Amino acid sequence: MKIQHKMTWWLGALSALALTACQPESQNAQSQASESAQKVYRVTSELTKFPVVMHDGQGGVSGFEAELLQEIAKKQGFQIEYNIDNWAGLLKKITSGETDILLGSVTITDERRQSMDFTESVLPYQTGLMVQPAFLDAQKFSDLRGKRVNLRKNTVYEKLVPLFSTDNGKNMVYPDNVWGQVKSLLDGESDAMVGASITLEYYKNQHPEKKFHIIYEPDAKISHYGWAVKKGNTELLAKLNQGLAQAKSDGTYDALYNKYWPNSARPQ
Secondary structure, eight states: OHHHHHHHHHHHHHHHHHHHHHHHHHHHHHHHHHHHHSEEEEEEEOSEETTTEEEOSSSOEESHHHHHHHHHHHHHTEEEEEEEOOHHHHHHHHHHTSOSEEOSSOBOOHHHHTTEEEOSOSEEEOEEEEEOGGGTTOOSGGGGTTSOEEOOTTSGGGGGHHHHOOGGGTTEEOOSSHHHHHHHHHTTSOSEEEEEHHHHHHHHHHOGGGOOEEEOOTTOOOEEEOOEEETTOHHHHHHHHHHHHHHHHSSHHHHHHHHHSTTOOOOO
16 A cells, blocks of 8 residues: 555656646747737838937847837737838838838828828927028027038928029939938038928037037917828727827837937927
């Protein structure tokens, strides 16, 4: 009887050990299955648009909008994969269905709403003018009329060209991207740069030695960047808006904002 009792005890112990050993593998398998079952959304952005999205060329992505979307993806239970295009290509990809989300300083406008849907505001901003220290006395945009003003074509800022342009527009400078705008100012090839407050404030802080001055029109309205999705994709739009609301309520949004714009008031 004692031998039988010992055998029973050892068999029970071995079974328990085997069960315990299998549990981590089982849990790991379940975790991997859950991860692989997550929806993967295609995100398209420009290569670099400081400080909202920056690709490092090795698969890493940083920046306010990119990191905010990554946090939302974790909480909403989906994955994202990036592809890169130029500005004109971004807008075409969302309307054709070649991508799911447009990210990176995409202004919400009534015109764009005709062909794509937008989330709630991701970033509020004002249109500003960053100028060289030689124009420190300038108080309004029209004070820079006839000066070498740089801005990007096919953006919401192009409508300001008549305000600055003289001599058939020979004074206007049109870089291909935001960094090109900044470099033009840094190198003294232009006198002023038109852009969003969040971009201008970021680069002003990055280059205090240049003593750039930023002008805002006193009656300038607040505009908003949002994430664009294909027209009618209500499921994805709901996920993104729910994630945004949660990020703003749990402190995630504010922490990221303060990371990129420390001590800067957010336009309301």
